[in-house]
Ligand code: ANZ
């Protein structure tokens with residue numbers, strides 16, 4: 001047989017599909033459920049190498065677990081709402097659904113060509129009303145539970161997206177989609193999900209995930225939630241009957257407060273400051289326009305204005321100045337701080353700049369530079385002088401509590417999730433308003449609230465606003481009203497899709513509780529590290545909210561998480577041409593890259609694949625050339641899944657050659673393998689060695705898979721086994737050295753080799769199994785090993801002279817102490833040291849070591 005992946009892979013894909021081999025069930029008697037889930041895809045139009053790696057890992061796990069006896073659920077779907085479809089609609093003047101459907105169809109075919117074992121009957125597409133109507137149902141449920149609210153505040157606005165963004169979607173002040181666009185602040189009335197109600201639980205439950213999630217992802221979640229423990233302290237305004245409360249983690253520094261600061265958004269600014277001093281408006285406005293994220297960064301210049309107001313220190317009753325400054329954010333704590341310049345970096349810089357008093361109240365144990373932010377003892381702090389500052393934290397809060405001027409307080413950096421988007425291609429928010437702006441929930445019997453269909457994509461503003469029909473409605477009370485035109489953030493869609501797979505065609509319910517309880521938390525989730533905060537935090541929150549609304553009983557969505565490493569490849573830059581060259585135009589000699597055309601030495605760099613660097617590969621080209629099996633095998637072999645993978649066409653060729661060698665060996669020895677037991681002499685050393693190697697390999701493969709899916713070591717073991725098999729073929733089969741058991745052992749080796757490869761290279765595995773008249777791999781059990789058969793029957797006996805290693809001697813197990821000593825003493829290597837010396841004693845450690853002590 002010639003190995004022709006093109007024909008063979010298509011043939012098996014058709015057989016699998018015709019026989020519904022990958023159909024899965026929510027319950028199979030006697031089998032434990034195993035849910036393997038890869039992050040679903042955004043239908044951008046093309047499968048890229050990152051997808052390929054993600055899904056290859058997931059498929060290998062799914063196939064392995066199925067063969068290991070689990071009832072495996074392995075679905076796929078499309079995260080198909082969102083901006084790119086709408087932008088395509090604007091530039092092509094078509095409906096976003098056209099672009100979306102076309103892309104899904106293309107990518108689905110590409111996935112099918114990879115031979116992934118998805119149960120396509122469970123496929124979901126979030127842009128369909130049958131899916132998003134449940135987003136609307138959850139919105140209504142959550143509203144009733146107090147987990148949804150509308151609030152006017154300053155929000156992140158991307159001028160290129162024409163929509164607001166969640167905090168999680170702003171990266172260093174720029175839009176996550178438009179890396180060059182500054183996010184600006186707009187005051188808008190928007191819908192929020194109250195994720196902060198779950199801040200503490202989201203933090204605490206990270207403990208449940210610590211064995212199954214990468215520690216860096218846990219750390220990122222923890223930081224994002226950002227719990228701080230401290231106090232809230234009240235400062236009364238001098239001359240006015242008003243109080244500002246500040247949040248501080250350092251109540252021990254209270255006596256060191258020399259001024260206070262409020263955020264430019266603080267209500268006091270409009271209520272009082274601007275009334276008293278309208279001339280400050282321009283300066284305050286320019287602060288308001290800086291984006292929140294960069295305002296928070298340490299190197300951002302601190303800008304402040306004296307508000308004209310004073311506050312009263314709660315313990316000393318001193319009158320202190322109140323500033324307005326950019327480094328205080330309204331969205332954290334209470335939007336006001338007590339400034340302690342001597343012990344806080346930002347306050348120190350600010351005080352230096354504006355020449356404000358700096359008062360030391362914590363004495364470090366040795367002399368240190370200002371500002372001193374560490375531990376120490378209190379000074380200049382009245383009755384607290386001399387106290388350790390950790391103690392003073394508690395005592396000062398106690399005193400404030402007695403005076404009614406402060407209290408303990410826990411604060412979280414996490415904010416409520418802003419879910420409104422001023423875009424068309426998303427889930428309509430099921431809310432109506434009357435002419436006074438009062439809110440009415442859409443009635444459940446009216447769900448789904450369908451998207452408007454009489455719209456125009458002009459590229460200006462929210463397309464829904466162009467609809468004539470959409471906005472005007474009759475309210476439940478019979479009066480005239482209008483419909484909310486905002487849609488939901490698409491992260492709402494991806495926060496529960498893993499549940500929808502459990503019952504994707506159910507029109508009445510999003511899923512059944514019983515299924516959710518038996519399939520969540522998801523056994524193994526696989527995806528990119530870029531989702532470490534947003535998606536994973538939102539999904540954890542929604543899961544918990546669904547639990548509290550009685551949809552399910554489990555606490556977490558994903559039990560184990562594997563974040564796959566990036567795929568890298570070399571880019572080649574030509575200084576002469578000022579351009580990146582494609583690898584086909586490059587020649588590499590002795591690790592140096594040259595332009596094939598000009599001979600110029602190029603700058604080569606291993607980096608993330610990207611269009612702009614011309615260092616990407618198209619998975620489809622690889623599959624065309626080498627087949628899906630070779631591509632899959634290379635990806636899994638080249639690096640452990642969580643690590644970066646260096647793409648190399650040599651590597652793919654290597655995987656292809658490996659498969660070829662196996663096919664060749666299989667072909668040449670198939671007749672022999674089928675002979676079965678024949679009556680010749682007893683088994684030989686060759687037979688025993690092959691059998692031992694086989695059982696050792698099975699053990700190694702299972703151990704690698706159970707150790708967080710280290711496919712690379714599993715595959716390396718299979719490659720070693722193939723070498724041993726080739727040698728056996730030469731020594732026994734070709735040389736006609738066979739024994740009574742040779743054919744049987746050979747059959748066992750071939751069969752198990754193929755079965756072990758099946759999760760990685762399913763097409764060729766099923767082809768070869770077919771030739772052995774065996775069932776397809778997905779229906780077979782994974783090989784098992786016999787511990788006894790893995791044991792070596794020889795050991796390397798270590799021989800020492802006066803404790804120094806001088807020789808090792810290979811001996812067949814079962815030798816006695818006498819035999820060991822005799823071998824040691826007779827070794828030429830040893831004699832060189834012992835000749836002419838007196839042997840004082842010989843120490844023996846059973847089956848391991850002989851130590852000869854001489855004088
Ligand atoms: C006085 C003080 C003295 C502070 C000191 C620190 C050191 P974490 O740990 O991140 O929670 N802060 C409070 N609200 C703020 C806001 N809205 N914008 C900017 N800064 C704010 O930080 C808490 C500390 O950050 C608080 O403790 C407060 O400064 C500041 F030696 O209060 B501290």
Ligand code: ZN
Nearest residue numbers: 158161175178
């Ligand atoms: Zn944007």
